[in-house]
Amino acid sequence: xxxxxxxxxxxxxxxxxxxxxxxxxxxxxxxxxxxxxxxxxxxxxxxxxxxxxxxxxxxxxxxxxxxxxxxxxxxxxxxxxxxxxxxxxxxxxxxxxxxxxxxxxxxxxxxxxxxxxxxxxxxxxxxxxx
Amino acid sequence: xxxxxxxxxxxxxxxxxxxxxxxxxxxxxxxxxxxxxxxxxxxxxxxxxxxxxxxxxxxxxxxxxxxxxxxxxxxxxxxxxxxxxxxxxxxxxxxxxxxxxxxxxxxxxxxxxxxxxxxxxxxxxxxxxxxx
Numbered sequence: 001x002x003x004x005x006x007x008x009x010x011x012x013x014x015x016x017x018x019x020x021x022x023x024x025x026x027x028x029x030x031x032x033x034x035x036x037x038x039x040x041x042x043x044x045x046x047x048x049x050x051x052x053x054x055x056x057x058x059x060x061x062x063x064x065x066x067x068x069x070x071x072x073x074x075x076x077x078x079x080x081x082x083x084x085x086x087x088x089x090x091x092x093x094x095x096x097x098x099x100x101x102x103x104x105x106x107x108x109x110x111x112x113x114x115x116x117x118x119x120x121x122x123x124x125x126x127x128x129x130x
Numbered sequence: 131x132x133x134x135x136x137x138x139x140x141x142x143x144x145x146x147x148x149x150x151x152x153x154x155x156x157x158x159x160x161x162x163x164x165x166x167x168x169x170x171x172x173x174x175x176x177x178x179x180x181x182x183x184x185x186x187x188x189x190x191x192x193x194x195x196x197x198x199x200x201x202x203x204x205x206x207x208x209x210x211x212x213x214x215x216x217x218x219x220x221x222x223x224x225x226x227x228x229x230x231x232x233x234x235x236x237x238x239x240x241x242x243x244x245x246x247x248x249x250x251x252x253x254x255x256x257x258x259x260x261x262x
Binding site: 030033034037040044047048053054055058059062075078079082083085086089114117118120121122124125129130 | 160163164166167171172174175178179180181182183184185188192211215218219221222225253256257
């Protein structure tokens with residue numbers, strides 16, 4: 001497709017750039033980053049406020065909705081944001097398109113597996129099965 | 131997509147930038163982000179699995195986490211987290227188009243370094259200092 005003088009600014013840049021759909025990815029990375037500003041502060045302050053740091057204390061804390069729900073949100077946001085961030089680095093340094101897509105796929109699989117395993121463990125603790 | 135009609139510029143690599151606060155903080159954002167994703171999330175998952183797994187599995191986690199080498203890794207990840215936190219906060223401000231004046235940009239780049247060291251020290255002071 002040739003881009004003449006009449007092409008819109010959006011039309012001139014669509015499909016270009018390293019990932020070819022950077023706008024959506026860029027925005028999602030910002031959404032999860034803002035969520036993590038709050039959730040990571042919550043996690044650090046929670047750990048500081050716990051009277052002791054041992055298994056019994058963690059079970060009691062994560063057995064309550066006030067512990068388990070923000071922790072579930074933290075796990076989801078952190079794995080999503082981490083995978084999104086690693087993909088940006090891959091886009092910059094992996095120039096072969098096939099390798100780039102394969103690496104993105106591997107990152108997605110690792111991130112989803114890690115988040116699922118973490119959420120399963122958290123659910124077990126939260127529902128008193130641990 | 132193997133040969134685009136007009137080659138796109140490559141991402142700038144470390145070797146062509148002059149070192150300065152802005153450049154340092156930029157690459158640290160990527161390095162710390164990678165570290166807390168790969169090592170930090172692995173430890174988060176292991177910690178949750180260890181709690182869920184019972185006293186014996188938690189004892190294994192606690193032995194590694196409480197070992198001097200484990201504590202050094204955790205302290206390093208705490209710094210990486212705070213550096214990424216403050217640098218990320220700076221990026222959100224920069225995304226609005228603010229803070230690109232040379233002196234202001236350099237000042238806040240340096241402040242993320244000061245802030246992360248201070249917050250790391252404070253976090254561990256509170257975690258260890260109250261007799262836990």
